[in-house]
Amino acid sequence: MLPHPTPGASNGARRLAIALSSTDMSNDSSVGRLAGALRERAAALQPGDQLPSSRAIVSRYGVSPVTVGRALARLGAEGTVVTEPGRGTFVASRRAPLEDVAWQTVALGDARVDTTHLRRLLEVPGPGKLVLSSGYLADDLQPTRFLATATARAARRPGAWGRVPPTGLPELRAAFAATIGVDAGDVTVVAGGQSGLSAAFRALSPPRMPVLLEAPTYMGAVSAAQAADLRPVPVPTDVDGLRPDLLAEAFARTGAGLVYTQPTFANPTGTVLAAHRRQEVLDVVRAAGAFLVEDDWARHLVIDGVAPPPLLRDDRDGHVVYLTSLTKPVAPSLRVGALVARGPAADRLAAVRRAEDLFISRLLQEVAVELFGSPAWPRHLTALRAALRERRDTLVAGIRRDLPGVTVTPVPAGGLHVWVRLPPGVDDVELADRAARRDVVVEPGRPYFVAEPPAPHLRLTYAAATPADLTEATRRLAGELP
Amino acid sequence: MLPHPTPGASNGARRLAIALSSTDMSNDSSVGRLAGALRERAAALQPGDQLPSSRAIVSRYGVSPVTVGRALARLGAEGTVVTEPGRGTFVASRRAPLEDVAWQTVALGDARVDTTHLRRLLEVPGPGKLVLSSGYLADDLQPTRFLATATARAARRPGAWGRVPPTGLPELRAAFAATIGVDAGDVTVVAGGQSGLSAAFRALSPPRMPVLLEAPTYMGAVSAAQAADLRPVPVPTDVDGLRPDLLAEAFARTGAGLVYTQPTFANPTGTVLAAHRRQEVLDVVRAAGAFLVEDDWARHLVIDGVAPPPLLRDDRDGHVVYLTSLTKPVAPSLRVGALVARGPAADRLAAVRRAEDLFISRLLQEVAVELFGSPAWPRHLTALRAALRERRDTLVAGIRRDLPGVTVTPVPAGGLHVWVRLPPGVDDVELADRAARRDVVVEPGRPYFVAEPPAPHLRLTYAAATPADLTEATRRLAGELP
Structure with missing residues (x-):
């Protein structure tokens, strides 16, 4: 009835129970070493061949079942092995690189949705950044x-x-x-x-x-x-x-x-x-x-x-x-x-x-x-209001102190963002790029207009950074403005 | 800056902390009695007037804060009051009934999406039904x-x-x-x-x-x-x-x-x-x-x-x-x-x-x-396979026992559903309606075709009911077929 055996079906009844856990105490280097050893072993086998059971790996390499699970997951993620739940782990068939995708461009037609800017906005900034973008509250403001x-x-x-x-x-x-x-x-x-x-x-x-x-x-x-x-x-x-x-x-x-x-x-x-x-x-x-x-x-x-x-x-x-x-x-x-x-x-x-x-x-x-x-809901909103006020006021004070040519118009009575007008002639997109090189993440104003913007702007979010970071951010921005 | 006072803003500083809890031990009748009393009280006030504080209600009516919270939530849900978190509860402005929506029909244009059938499929059946529809596992099959x-x-x-x-x-x-x-x-x-x-x-x-x-x-x-x-x-x-x-x-x-x-x-x-x-x-x-x-x-x-x-x-x-x-x-x-x-x-x-x-x-x-x-994942899949087998076999046996004119074509080797052909001349939609009157919920085949169906069918799901319910369902269906 189902004529297609999956890879390794012929290898019989060995079962591999994979025990992964996010509360894993084994360290990364033992996982890495085991993954390396298993990768070598997989390379010596044919696509579809079954790997030894988890128990066999535990006893062969003297590692914990958790380490085995994590190493196999890593090999799975890189495409070396395929795990079939309840059946075992098998050497993956190498997926060939795409041979011809030019036809796709014709089939897809013109692009109706441009999410280039949205995509950048949705990028999760790495550690160490002063984040004055984001449409969301910082972690410490969430209940x-x-x-x-x-x-x-x-x-x-x-x-x-x-x-x-x-x-x-x-x-x-x-x-x-x-x-x-x-x-x-x-x-x-x-x-x-x-x-x-x-x-x-x-x-x-x-x-x-x-x-x-x-x-x-x-x-x-x-x-x-x-x-x-x-x-x-x-x-x-x-x-x-x-x-x-x-x-x-x-x-x-x-x-x-x-x-x-x-x-x-x-x-x-x-x-x-x-x-x-x-x-x-x-x-x-x-x-x-x-x-x-x-x-x-x-x-x-x-x-x-x-x-x-x-x-x-x-x-x-x-x-x-x-x-x-x-x-x-x-x-x-x-x-x-x-x-x-x-x-x-x-x-x-x-x-x-x-x-x-x-x-x-x-x-x-x-x-x-x-x-x-x-009752946590009204409590959260009260605390949030106070925190947003402090951050907004810190940011506005920083702009007025550090960025003399920049206009806050108007000081918002709510929300997450301050919208500022830049001095004439400043390129907001370039400015945002320069700021990023100083680890200050801000949003240029241009993508917020669907037609010609009347002036260059920045959107500066006060809800995604601490007051100290906001102060440091305007200081760094000052170095990028004329 | 913000010229619109919200309802009751003029009533001053009384604050109402609403304490609702889903682990509430107070019984429904005390909530109902208090809601009735507060409803009367609200009717005597003007839209925008503030209700007494939760504490005041507790002492006036001799009920728990949890009961107060639930009663106010009920009045909120029915539109009698509006709760502004951190500010209080106010008599809602009565929302006028719609005066003229005929313009909407012109603005919306022709309906491109018909989800009539999907809507019925997504209805959550009430208790006591024998459910042979649904695209999901029964609760007892979920991990x-x-x-x-x-x-x-x-x-x-x-x-x-x-x-x-x-x-x-x-x-x-x-x-x-x-x-x-x-x-x-x-x-x-x-x-x-x-x-x-x-x-x-x-x-x-x-x-x-x-x-x-x-x-x-x-x-x-x-x-x-x-x-x-x-x-x-x-x-x-x-x-x-x-x-x-x-x-x-x-x-x-x-x-x-x-x-x-x-x-x-x-x-x-x-x-x-x-x-x-x-x-x-x-x-x-x-x-x-x-x-x-x-x-x-x-x-x-x-x-x-x-x-x-x-x-x-x-x-x-x-x-x-x-x-x-x-x-x-x-x-x-x-x-x-x-x-x-x-x-x-x-x-x-x-x-x-x-x-x-x-x-x-x-x-x-x-x-x-x-x-x-x-490890719960492969365990779940193994147990699920056995449970689905039992239910599929029970349903197929029931069809063959109770519904002689109905053809199973073919017995599925997986999935959630059995697709059966009805005797010529049977109206599948009517049959499903008649079955529903006997508390058997089945899917007629017609909505699964975008053009003329070649024959009347039913889709019978074996994953959403117990084996006993499946057996009872085919017995009841037998009474509706010629």
Whole structure:
């Protein structure tokens, strides 16, 4: 019935139980020595031949089973051996190098998604760097002890690894709904903000249409728009956020049916949509018969005063689709967020979401439920606010002290980033490259614009570095500016 | 700077610390009584008014802080109150019902994605049902104790909730690579099979092109194809899997550049691509200058003999893009899988993946690493094989005993499902509805075809029910067949 023997099937019944452990106490050099010996041995065999059992290796080389497991894993990772669970470890068939991939270029066609900048932003910096990029809180600002305890508890609960409805765990939908002030039935759980954005763009606009984005805007929104086969069109902002007059003009000129905005502590500018513009923006969107995607990622990252309510609360006809996420105020790997929508748009979103990833891991949803219901949550937010204030103030003071030609515009009342304008003529991309050579990781402003930037900028994140590192960073940046 | 006071900001400094706990010992009726009392109280206040502090409620009503927390959470979920962490609980502004959503229908345009069937398949059946649908293992077949321990350990590790490269945790890429027999650099970690499929379809074909799918095929592939703006075109299969002659003809007629196939224990048919067809299929794909997406979800679900090696191993020019996942052999909420690709296609895939969800939760990846490195993994697979054999044999025996007009074609050597042909004239969708009224949940065959089905079928899953339930299920089905 199954005519293809796997490699080594003919070698009989020897079984190899691989015991790897991350709590391994054996040292790296013994693993390395054993891996070397086994590599030599494998080289003398044919592809498909079986290696000796773990027990045999233990007794032959006088090492622990843990060392054997780690050495075999290393050989597996480098492609020397293949482990078939429950059967044994076999010499891998050498995978031939690719012979002809030119055909792929024709088959793939033109590249619609450019994530070059997003890719750089997502790189995890090595040790010793002063990190003023990153869209996430530094490790020491995350409630890691709470998360460890809550996760251990959630993972023991019956059904923790089972199925969950595609719209999300009912308790989590209710918890999000309570925070936002909407009905639980309007909430769909998503795998973080990017996943929600990606689903929203795909669901809310026919393909090949323009989508209006604030200028500057979050570069992940640009990638998500491209991936949804939409054409990003910029709409200028000022210190009061999106400009309603130009928004109306952009709708009229392009025929777009969708605008993406961050009314509260926008990334990268930190601006808040002014009170007098809120109704005007909603009126323009209604008049255009369009959707507004409100990305409210920074609601829990308020430093000064209180955050304005979501635009969503003033929406009467289902124009606003709302997005929030726990990756920003909690931790990058708590990849749980919420989309809020009403009317046929909610059904369309749900269909796109199902086709995209079926449902979000129940375990992560259970951890989020624990968090919302715990006194640790308001405690974390209070502590976070104080820490963000200290770091923001340290960074702003450092910029004013060390970088006289650089303008902070404006000092953000929340969020994670300070958006600064560089002196005329400075190349922001080159500056970021030079800073990197001094181990200062900053984001150039250019990738945050989908058209010509009005001036050179940097995005400086204060949430990903300690106050001391922030101070050292502006000192080093001073050496790179004219 | 932030001119919008949130509701109740004027009510001053009273703070409400909400103490919820999932280990709550207070009983539901006291929560219900308190919720009722607070609901009345909220009704007498204005939107934005602050509720008394938790402490005040405790002393006024003589209940525990846990009961207060749960009652407030209930009021929050129903939209009566809004909790602002660290600030207090306020009477929610009543959200007006939608006034006019007809504009949405125009803005959304025609529905490109139909997930009606997928939605039904994803419904979590209530208690007391005999579940012969579901694409996942029953709870008792999942290694839940191992997962609980591994998760608790992973969640305590420093950085467990931090960032991770978009392509995945290096150790996990290496572990997948070792299992599959490829280089770790060719592996991208994805959030389960559906997410990988969705990314592959979007990355590998220009929009609006046809994509070839086996007939019948996994309905999630149909939805993913639609969501990627591709047009699903069926290619017939027989007991030896995909028919190379008709595959060649379909490429020629449609100009498609992409075929999706499950060579090993296909869902829903259970068939394996025959040895003599493997090279022929690859030759047809190469001649068409096309990609083949190999969905290898069932590799670890082998019952009889051994599974043939992946088609990927015979690929010399980067035509095969390979997909595997841990949700099927482990648990639905271990939403971790792997995509394998080489050449420019790998870069295109990575870009689409980044735009879709940035990266997969590090915690889940750490759990997967633990699993691959543990002796519990081969032990689980051995036990699983025995359990699946017992359930498959019980189901097949039940069909042969109770359902004389129904043909099992063929008895699957692995996977989760038996695909049966119904007597001519039976309506499979109606039959599934009638079975549901007897608490037997089965999948009609029609949604697994994108064109006219050749005969009525059912997909009967043996992995989601106990042997006793399987026996009872065929007995009940007998009463619904002519």
